[in-house]
Amino acid sequence: MNVSSPERPYAIACDRNRDPILAILRECLPAKGRVLEIGSGTGQHAAYFSNAFPHLEWLPSDLPQNLEGISLWRQEAGPNCLAPAGLDLLSDALQLPPADAIVCINTLHIVAWQGTHRLFTAAGKTLSPGQAIYLYGPYRYADRPLEPSNEQFDQWLKERDPASGIRNFEDLSRIAQEQGFALETDLPMPANNRSLIFRRAP
Ligand SMILES: C[S@@+](CC[C@H](N)C(=O)[O-])C[C@H]1O[C@@H](n2cnc3c(N)ncnc32)[C@H](O)[C@@H]1O
Incomplete structure (x- = not known):
């Protein structure tokens, strides 16, 4: 799975982070x-994690333009x-398909902040008590400076899209x-990323 056919989207980061995330x-x-x-981006994680969890159904989703690649x-x-399902976190009428868990990797820092609001609002309606949202990515903490690599990344993100x-x-x-x-x-993860798990309270 490390070698992609020419027309298939590929991100090297997925190969690097998939095993730490899988754990x-x-x-x-x-x-x-x-x-x-x-x-879901390229769809690499969906392919890898669906193989790793054969007892689960894996539903990838992204903006419509990415579904072909996935x-x-x-x-x-x-x-x-x-x-893959079309899903726009910024949609006014965001409704999530039925699910027993949600996984969102390296996406909340790309989507405008409102997308995070909408994700949790919609997840609160979709997930049942005891079910979880897993988030992976870099985060800024009030009690410590952002790591230099993430400070640079943040600037790069904002130059590309201020939202x-x-x-x-x-x-x-x-x-x-x-x-x-x-x-x-x-939990700390490689390359100054974090794994956050939020579970719906009973
Ligand atoms: C940095 S990529 C991460 C992709 C993949 N999860 C990974 O780790 O390689 C961010 C993803 O967010 C998606 N995205 C951007 N805006 C979005 C939106 N409004 N709603 C849902 N997904 C969005 C992009 O299409 C892209 O696939």
Whole structure:
């Protein structure tokens, strides 16, 4: 899966982060049911994780323009990888498809901040008590400076799109809490990223 056919989208970061992420997902995903992946990007993670979790249905999603590329990766995915769904976190009428867990990797710093609000609001309606949202990416913490590599990344993001940017962990946690999610895990990951798990409170 490290070699992509010419027409298939490919991001080297997915090959680098998939195993550290997999180790955390093994701890937090349910034994059965459907995982909704938001911002699936190339589709590489969907292919890899669907193979790693044959007992789960894996539903990739992204903006409509990315669905064709994600579909190409389904050739490498398990039969439990569903056709990708169009999903725009900035949609006024955001409704998530039924799911038992949500995975969102390296996406909340790309989408305008309102997307994070909408994600947690919609997830609060879709997930049941005890079910989890897994987030992966860089975050800014009030009690320590952003790592130099993430400071540069944040500047690069904002030059590209002023609505993008590394999110404040405390703001994210507050929004999650307002929608009934409690922080369960906050773990350091390679390249100054974090794994955050928010679980819907009973
Ligand atoms: C940096 S990429 C991460 C992709 C993939 N999760 C990964 O780790 O390689 C950010 C993703 O967010 C998606 N995205 C951007 N705006 C979005 C929106 N409004 N709603 C949902 N996804 C969005 C992009 O299409 C892209 O796939």
